[in-house]
Amino acid sequence: MSARSLVSITDLDRDEILGIFHLADAFKEVAERPIPKVPALRGKTVATMFFEASTRTRLSFETAAKRLSADVMSFSASTSSLEKGESLRDTIETIDAMGVDAMVVRHKSSGVPAQVRAWTKASVINGGDGQHEHPTQALLDCYTIREALAARAGDEEGPEDLRGLRIGIVGDVRHSRVARSDVLAMTTLGAEVVLVGPRTLLPPSLDGWPVKATVDLDSVLGDLDVVYLLRIQRERADSALLPSLDEYHWRWGLTRQRAARLSDRTLVMHPGPMNRGVEIAPEAADLPSSLITRQVKNGVLIRMAVLFHLLGAPAPGLIDVPDVPDVPDVPDVPDVPDVPDVPEGAELPESDGQLARGALHA
Amino acid sequence: MDADEVSRALKRIAHEVIERNHGLDGVVVVGLQTGGVPLAERLARILKDIEGVEVPLGTLDVAFYRDDIGLRPVLPEEVTSVPVDLAGNTVILVDDVLFTGRTVRAALDALGNYGRAKAVQLAVMVDRGHRELPIRPDYVGKNLPTRRDEVVDVTDDGVSLGELVADRAGR
Secondary structure (H helix, E strand, O other): OOOEEOOOOHHHOOOHHHHHHHHHHHHHHHHOOOOOOOOOOOOOOOEEEEOOOHHHHHHHHHHHHHOOOOOEEEEEHHHOHHHOOOHHHHHHHHHHHOOOEEEEEEEEOOOHHHHHHHHOOEEEEEEEEEEEOOOHHHHHHHHHHHHHHHHHOOOOOOOOOOOEEEEEEEEEOOHHHHHHHHHHHHHHHOOOOEEEEEEHHHHOOOOOOEEEEEEEHHHHOOOEEEEOOOOOHHHHHHHOOOOOOOHHHHHOEEEEHHHHHHOHHHHHHHOEEEEEOEEEEEOOOHOOOOOOHHHHEEEEEEHHHHHHHHOOOOOOOOOOOOOOOOOOOOOOOOOOOOOOOOOOOOOOOOOOOOOOOOOHHH | EEEEEEEHHHHHHHHHHHHOOOOOOOEEEEOOOOOOHHHHHHHHHHHHHHHOOOEEEEEEHHHOOOEEEEOOOOOOOOEOOOOOOOOOEEEEEEEEEEEOOHHHHHHHHHHHOOOOOOEEEEEEEOOOOOOOOOOOOOOOEEEEOOOEEEEEEEEEEEEEEEEEOHHHHHO
């Protein structure tokens, strides 16, 4: 069994998520220094292995690793021996044999990072897999919301988690790994989540998922503390899931008219890259309460925190970790059960014990 | 050491700082998180009482500079805030207890990121011995011979010596 990994948000419990936020707070100060670099992970090697295109996630992870003084190896599927027909497993085992401490894996198929974890001794971090999960995106989203609430609280201490917030996730929830991870993270932190989108792009069943869903954006927009817009992939309009991008824009987009009706306390978020004129009007992303550039900035901090959490901590069994002081009881956060069915063609990793909550402590 | 003795030691250290540096020109006081911070604040207040000059005051958390990352849980405790560029200034690094010297080694690395200080001087309330690195303090409140497994605690009420408790192991 390999080292501590982050494949799914369910690998972390509430306290671990808040611990990562605490680390990110510390790295925020590091990022503002004249020399924004600390020697914390000197001698560790992080391999970014992107089998699917990405700019921001990959650069964000590489920046984070370098700010912690780790060495970075970069792998792109298009220029690799995969082109010569090498199997995924052989590729992973080759890189593992070179001795890396962490692999950041992105792949178009769901479940690849969970599978990779069985093939390597390194920590595996999911950089986005198919329609399954994108855990670091969800962590940075929740961190960004918490930071915005703290800024609003001024001198008073901001909220510890997201309890009491109503968050609307709008768009192609059905195919979105970001939405899946966000739902898990936000509800673990106590928020109430409502999914909004055309029937064809909502999950076919919410059975066991602690969220609500609606097709009518205007019926919930006024009650939302956070509007989280997902990217609409243009090919969805060609695959008969959407009538047209224009129709999507006026029914589910944050149009100029809807943006004007938003209270100035409503936070607007988007994981990027944005399709202006589809899910968001050109000017809405520049609203004062839009957190979109903060999300990118915080992405580096959260990925530093995740890398440090996984690589900087003592190896299991090396020392006795002192007991962590008791944390006050939290009102029941509903257990997040299995994810609903995903349309055919996508595979989910089996949710066996290895993915269960708390597996990091093993 | 009781509270009065700690106060007297701080006053003496303040006078020594002024004497050694011929005043407070270019002097910056930096407290190490967490025990050194209240002492650094008190030292800065005393310096102001004596010379009428407000010296810049900073705090430093060295969690990410430690050499035992991966050997024990490392968590940043508090904020780091260094208010001025250290280039050309003299830093008075303040901590409560000087033990192995490893925290100070990490602090020297961390300070380097804020500019090339003209000099760094180390002030500690208690020097308890057992150094593992070639580091010595410039200003000492009290030299306190200890056993390795004892715990030294500096609070507003003074300095106390206790037995090792489980959760302080490795400190």
